[in-house]
Amino acid sequence: FHSKDEIRKLDRAILVEGYMDLVSLYQAGVKNVVASSGTSLTDEQIQLLSRFTKNIFVLFDADSAGQKAALRSIELLLKQDFEVKVIELPKGEDPDSYINKFGKEKFDEEVARAVNFLEYQTSQFEELGLFEDPSDMTKAIRELVRTLALVSDELKRNLLMKTISKKFNLREKLIESELNAALSQNKTRVETQSAKQVVKMETASASSEFNLATKYQAENPNEKELIRLLFSGDEKILGYIFDNVAVESFANLNYRKLADVIHDGWNEGKFSPADLVEKIESTDLKNFIMKLTLSDDSISRKWDELSFNGKIEKDTFEHAVDTVRSFQIFQIEEEIKQNNKRSSESKDERLQYELLLRNRELQDDKKAILGLKTKNEFDW
Structure with a gap:
């Protein structure tokens, strides 16, 4: 790739x-x-x-x-x-x-x-x-x-x-x-x-x-990197990502379609890059994959240094953990932002209170993710 x-x-x-x-x-x-x-x-x-x-x-x-x-x-x-x-x-x-x-x-x-x-x-x-x-x-x-x-x-x-x-x-x-x-x-x-x-x-x-200005407004910047990781064909990486990221949480429709194909292949035990591409019928999606794999835009500069020989590389998996964490934090911050907007636009005090409580829960979730220390983590 x-x-x-x-x-x-x-x-x-x-x-x-x-x-x-x-x-x-x-x-x-x-x-x-x-x-x-x-x-x-x-x-x-x-x-x-x-x-x-x-x-x-x-x-x-x-x-x-x-x-x-x-x-x-x-x-x-x-x-x-x-x-x-x-x-x-x-x-x-x-x-x-x-x-x-x-x-x-x-x-x-x-x-x-x-x-x-x-x-x-x-x-x-x-x-x-x-x-x-x-x-x-x-x-x-x-x-x-x-x-x-x-x-x-x-x-x-x-x-x-x-x-x-x-x-x-x-x-x-x-x-x-x-x-x-x-x-x-x-x-x-x-x-x-x-x-x-x-x-x-x-x-x-x-x-x-208008469409260009609004279509990807809430797109998570980590989505592209997650798709690259999912196309590694690494069972351990796929399992970790799908355990922590729901397919429907991808904002970009192309990424969501690809994640769905990979998820189906993973469930069927057919998740090598060749197996996955064979399952994709859309010409546009196949072209999108080529553009994605040749793109210079990488979320992590470390990614281009990783070995891509099909083995489970320690730093590759830790990179997946780091990317999932970044994805989750973005989702939390985006929800907090939307809740604040709804609260400021509403005159319903009960709704404002519920949104305030929800944001406190989200902040606690964010702290837990940022403070999470496991043997799989790696500081770039």
Whole structure:
């Protein structure tokens, strides 16, 4: 889950399609890996990745569906100025099967043989026999040029244009003419989309501003860290959190849905990260998980230093205890705040008295939590 540090360190990420691929590669020591979670790569995921690297190695299944998904992902990545290479595994293999069968050393060799996006697309067209017939060949070359037009760096674009010209023994001027036409189409398309987006934003601005200001007003800042801990797959940590935090107490609806899925999995004895993601049907939630696990925003700076190898680490559990305590204190302080507001707005003396007594109980609870000393606690 904490791939971002390795991605930053190596300045490249390996993008896989399925979550099991991610888990298998990570467990084998390939830690600069992210997954699109079985869905088409989204602009939001790409923008998130760009915070850590601009170099992506695409590694999808070698079947027809995987190849099509790879080509779609390449186009999206090129539009966002990524350097894109493709890792091609032997036919019949996927990242999960390959790493389990051949190990990390052989996998690293496959990574070293990765080809640029243009070579990959050309090889796919060759396999389909599109260069055997003049009519098909024309369409295929135009498709290569259309992909090339997505590259924003003019120097790189011209060098790749020369590659196409040389490979197919065509005049550079001819390829350049096709490229200029594709660039013009891209510009028109972008301008049209921008105009539509402006209209959409203006239409929704009033209600959006209100919703953004109020939607997460009472969200507990410890919720994100609790979800990360729940996704550790550690039975001891899950048991402790669910013994002390109710699922319905999560204010953020996405966190609440995830906590509910994890709670169900925990009750069924299926709570590994892979099991949990398999239970999530919502594409939005799967994208949310990716955003969450790559996020820089950590409640505790200590969290990024914790080992994430699946073992029950002492400091990881103590971090869970600390996070639960912070969560509980926030809930208490939030209730006290709401009670004070109700009391000040009410003229009912009986209600004011009841709220006063309730706040005293809450203050006692808070003192008990702050004063709690167990062998599991740890001072950061």
